[in-house]
Amino acid sequence: MPKKPFHLAWFVSRGYGPKAWRMPWGGPNPEQWVKPDMLVDVARALERAGFDYVMIEDSSNIPYTYQNAHDTYLRLAVDSPKLDPAVLASFMIQATKNIGIITTLSTTEYPPYLLARLTNTLDHVSEGRAGWNLVTGSNDGGAQNYGLAGQFPHDQRYDMAEEFVDAVTQLWESWDADAMVIDQEREIFADPAKVHPIHYEGEYVRTRGPLAAPRSPQGRPVICQAGGSPRGRAFAAKWAETIIASAGTVEAMKSLREDIRARAIGYGRNPDSIKILFLISPLVDEFHDSAIARRDARVVDAKTHMDWHLASFSRLTGIDLSKYHLDEPLPELTSNGHRTVAKQFEGRTPRQLVSGGSSTPGVELVGTYQHVAAQMSEIIDEVGGDGFLLMQGDLTRRYVTEIADGLVPELQRLGVVRKKYEHKMLRDNLMAY
Numbered sequence: 197m198p199k200k201p202f203h204l205a206w207f208v209s210r211g212y213g214p215k216a217w218r219m220p221w222g223g224p225n226p227e228q229w230v231k232p233d234m235l236v237d238v239a240r241a242l243e244r245a246g247f248d249y250v251m252i253e254d255s256s257n258i259p260y261t262y263q264n265a266h267d268t269y270l271r272l273a274v275d276s277p278k279l280d281p282a283v284l285a286s287f288m289i290q291a292t293k294n295i296g297i298i299t300t301l302s303t304t305e306y307p308p309y310l311l312a313r314l315t316n317t318l319d320h321v322s323e324g325r326a327g328w329n330l331v332t333g334s335n336d337g338g339a340q341n342y343g344l345a346g347q348f349p350h351d352q353r354y355d356m357a358e359e360f361v362d363a364v365t366q367l368w369e370s371w372d373a374d375a376m377v378i379d380q381e382r383e384i385f386a387d388p389a390k391v392h393p394i395h396y397e398g399e400y401v402r403t404r405g406p407l408a409a410p411r412s413p414q415g416r417p418v419i420c421q422a423g424g425s426p427r428g429r430a431f432a433a434k435w436a437e438t439i440i441a442s443a444g445t446v447e448a449m450k451s452l453r454e455d456i457r458a459r460a461i462g463y464g465r466n467p468d469s470i471k472i473l474f475l476i477s478p479l480v481d482e483f484h485d486s487a488i489a490r491r492d493a494r495v496v497d498a499k500t501h502m503d504w505h506l507a508s509f510s511r512l513t514g515i516d517l518s519k520y521h522l523d524e525p526l527p528e529l530t531s532n533g534h535r536t537v538a539k540q541f542e543g544r545t546p547r548q549l550v551s552g553g554s555s556t557p558g559v560e561l562v563g564t565y566q567h568v569a570a571q572m573s574e575i576i577d578e579v580g581g582d583g584f585l586l587m588q589g590d591l592t593r594r595y596v597t598e599i600a601d602g603l604v605p606e607l608q609r610l611g612v613v614r615k616k617y618e619h620k621m622l623r624d625n626l627m628a629y
């Protein structure tokens with residue numbers, strides 16, 4: 197019996213920002229990172245390989261967590277600068293026909309109406325390929341750019357997001373699917389009886405509605421979520437249709453997936469209506485030894501750029517890691533940022549974090565195309581299904597080509613990923629199997 201295929205998606209880490217600007221293969225004219233061209237090429241390559249979606253990461257500040265200064269972040273372009281992901285999404289949409297484009301937008305930074313309008317517009321212009329990576333924000337510096345003293349407490353952010361997403365979905369659906377009549381003879385553009393104010397009055401959110409635009413092709417753009425804490429998982433199991441997760445072992449992947457599926461059933465949802473994709477960064481080459489050599493070179497690079505990685509980890513957790521000795525295990529950490537990440541740091545030394553965890557998130561997948569493809573297939577067999585979210589921090593066209601034109605054809609030969617899209621819209625492709 198043929199295997200049930202799994203899904204592939206791409207994580208544009210560091211968002212619409214500079215990628216491998218100091219690395220070989222970074223491409224000519226590194227100052228051109230402000231143009232969408234490279235990332236549009238990435239979307240095209242991934243569409244050629246039948247990926248479900250590309251997700252554009254975002255955060256909207258120049259961090260200052262590490263050493264209480266912007267310096268490292270600016271000097272080495274650590275997780276910044278970033279241009280607006282929704283603008284990049286528009287260019288990707290224009291250049292593609294099938295792949296889903298998911299934009300990160302924060303519930304503590306956007307007013308719900310504006311977010312509903314933007315995502316509805318992206319779904320219209322993409323003919324049903326838009327998605328929203330729903331984040332609550334995690335960094336004090338980001339919150340301060342929006343007039344707040346700092347981030348709201350972790351769990352309260354999710355309480356606020358519950359209302360937010362409820363209001364947004366009501367706005368998305370405030371026009372009935374058949375409300376736009378456009379009958380020239382009767383001179384009716386939209387049927388007023390089919391467009392409804394929502395009068396949303398919550399504790400955190402108030403919005404009148406209806407949305408200023410008709411229902412989009414998917415009605416609800418696909419919601420993507422990455423909450424890893426218990427509160428985050430509860431939220432994701434209730435609202436998300438695709439969950440992106442970082443797990444260091446196959447067992448952790450399996451138990452996370454089982455937990456989410458059980459929670460989904462608790463909310464009366466079909467667990468198959470959530471696709472959980474695990475973050476990986478495979479390193480493939482013609483020869484096993486060359487892949488290993490490239491992996492080792494990455495570790496050496498990480499060790500010689502400790503500042504870069506510690507600044508990045510500090511931003512994620514909101515904890516200034518410069519305060520800790522490089523070779524002493526980290527104590528129990530309290531984070532109002534990415535709690536799950538902070539927990540994974542405890543008991544490891546900062547140096548171990550940098551040399552061990554930076555080059556290959558998730559399980560290590562290094563070797564020939566055939567070897568890595570077989571490994572990925574085995575992992576999904578063991579986990580029980582769904583798929584992977586691929587990323588490469590220092591992204592290059594070379595890396596994407598190796599995946600799209602090297603690794604994916606191997607996966608196709610194994611019969612474990614699609615050869616062509618089943619449908620036109622993102623949700624339909626995601627739910628096809």
Ligand SMILES: Cc1cc2nc3c(=O)[nH]c(=O)nc-3n(C[C@H](O)[C@H](O)[C@H](O)COP(=O)(O)O)c2cc1C
Pocket residue numbers: 207252253254255300302329330331332333334421422423424425426427428429440441442475533534535536537585
């Ligand atoms: C693969 C992945 C991608 C993420 N992308 C973003 C992002 O673009 N912007 C953001 O603010 N947070 C992002 N996050 C963080 C999550 O939204 C969330 O805050 C984090 O996983 C911690 O979960 P928790 O809030 O439940 O503790 C990402 C997390 C993961 C695992």
